Amino acid sequence: MNFKYRKKGLALVIILIFILVLTIAAASFMLISSSDIRMTRSQNNSTKAFYIAEAGLNRALYALQKDLNSNPTNPSWADGTIDGIVCGPDTSNFYTLYASTALGNGDYTVTLKNTANTTEIYVRATGTCSGNSRTIEAFVTxxxxxxWNNAIFAGAGTGGTLINGDVEVAGSVHILGNGLASTDFALNLSGGASITNNYDGMPAVFTTRVPACPTTTFGGESVQSLSANLRVKNGLVGLGGTSSVGEANVAGNSYKETLDHVYVTDGYGGTKGSDSVYSDNGYSNTYDLGDSVEFPSLSDPYTDGGGTSYATYQAYLKANALVISDPAQLAVLNNIKQTSNFSYTDGTNTIAMDGDGHLTISGIVYVQEGDLDFSDAPGRNTFTYTGKGSILVEGDATATDGEVNIDTNMLSSNTFPTSSALGIMTPGQITFNEANINCMGAFYGETKMIVKKQTNIAGTLVSNLIDMGSNVPSVFQIPTLHTNLPSGMINSTTNWVVSTSTWQEI
Structure with missing residues (x-):
């Protein structure tokens, strides 16, 4: 009997222990589940805080873009207002753009900090949700x-290389490469060709006629910098010989050797390839502007500032220009020398030569069914020009497009491009034929641009296909050109975009 009771008592103890174990297990499970729920909730709130911070950053980027658009000629993020909000500037401390702003179940704040460059800025956005905070910092340019904010802009050739040869370029190069396969060369540099970021090596005839190269602080030093970038949307960049994109940084001099940015989608070829790319952002970044940039064509439809529409931009030029169609005058323009003496004007638009090598230009001049040729008279080798004006060369009656030949020095008589600037446009081809000539201007040859010999150019070349030959021509970008273009130049509208150069969570 006692044994039976002892067995029952033991069973009861076992049952109680089992119930206790189950209770403890259930309590532990509930505790763990509760902890997991809290952790999951915290993680969700942290994720929400991150997305809220991103929303604050995107709002700030939109405001920075609107601020640029409000003053495209002279934009600044350091003038004391951002999109109408009074704030900053401060290069030492972050200041508030947006105070705590509710969004969903949380809120964000956005602060800014300026740099010495008025179109660069740090943006810091903090998102908060249920006690969780996440902060993003971006460097925005x-x-x-x-x-026209390039040394060279190339569009779409019929195939093969768009820019080739042994050329020295100081400034930005932008190549669309429309129609090129990923195995085609959009840019193929040979010999000692280079794309650089300063005015080292600029001829004295240019340095005395253009504004000083801008400066920036790089590596703790004040150095010349053209803020040069290389952008290639389609096609390879070929680098052979000792050619390079940018140069290795050299401390202690007054030049910035590296490019600011390189964006190349299809990569590099040639014997050097990416080993000869020196850029602040490396060489592996792909083209960053999507489809926002197109090659401007004289055949594009156009609506002027007054709302009048034209079938083509060329038609707009003709309607607003001094149109030269008289055969005798066309013959003069097809053989201009320093000794030429003429004056054609309609009271608003003018082109004239004084017989002593000096050209006066203003407004828009339209050469109808004719070509344009500048060449030397015996014992003379330089044209100088005064004024701001553009010339559209349509081409003679037997040709489908115009031809421009420049076989002589073509220099501004005063500061280029702020005081005087010459622009030449044609649906056809512009050719620089002679060696050791120096030319200043904005040059647009829709079909092709040829620089045959050791020509130095201060300004910008825009064409679908650019042949730089093998005799080491040079092109120097003048940063003030895009805001000082002569009347009528195609695609003269300044177009700013906001780019996030670096991004990190802090």
Whole structure:
């Protein structure tokens, strides 16, 4: 009997222990589940805080873009207002753009800090949700993506290389490469060709006629910098010989050797390839502007500032220009020498030569069914020009497009491009034929641009296909050109975009 009771008592103890174990297990499970729920909730709130911070950052980027658009000629993020909000500037401390702003179940704040460059800025956005905070910091840069804010802008050739040869370029190069396969060369540099970021090696005839090269602080030093970038949307970049994109940084001099940015989608070829690319952002970044940039064509439809529409931009030029169609005058323009003496004007638009090598230009001049040729008279080798004006060369009656030949020095008589600037446009081809000539201007040859010999150019070349030959020509970008273009130049509208150069969570 006692044994039976002892067995029952033991069973009861076992049952109680089992119930206790189950209770403890259930309690532990509930505790773990509760902890997991809290952890999951915290993680969700942290994720929400991150997305809220991103929303604050995107709002700030939109405001920075609107601020650029409000003053495209002279944009600044350091003038004391951002999109109408009074704030900053401060290069030492972050200041508030947006105080605590509710969004969903949380809120964000956005602060800014300026740099010495008025179109660069740090943006810091903090998102908060249920006690969780996440902070994002971005370094933001404004880029003018207009075609004239480059040394060279190339569009779409019929195939093969768009820019080739042994050329020295100081400034930005932008190549669309429309129609090129990923195995085609968009840019193929040979010999000692280079793309650089300063005015080292600029001829004295240019340095005395252009504004000083801008400066920036790089590596703790004040150095010349053209803020040069290389952008290639389609096609390879070929680098052979001792050619390079940018140069290795050399401390202690007054030049910035590296390019600011390189964006190449299809990569590099040639014997050097990416080993000869020196850029602040490396060499592996792909083209960053999507489809926002197109090659401007004289055949594009156009609406002027007054709302009048034209079938083509060329038609707009003709309607607003001094149109030269008289055969005798066309013959003069097809053989201009320093000794030429003429004056054609309609009271608003003018082109004239004084017989002593000096050209006066203003407004828009339209050469109808004719070509344009500048060459030397015996014992003379330089044209100088005064004024701001553009010349559209339609081409003679037997040709489908115009031809421009420049076989002589073509220099501004005063500061280029702020005081005087010459622009030449044609649906056809512009050719620089002679060696050791120096030319200043904005040059647009829709079909092709040829620089045959050791020509130095201060300004910008815009064409679908650019042949730089093998005799080491040079092109020097003048940063003030895009805001000082002569009347009528195609695609003269300044177009700014906001780009996030670096991004990190802090």
């Amino acid at each position: 404004a880029y003018n993506i207009g075609v």
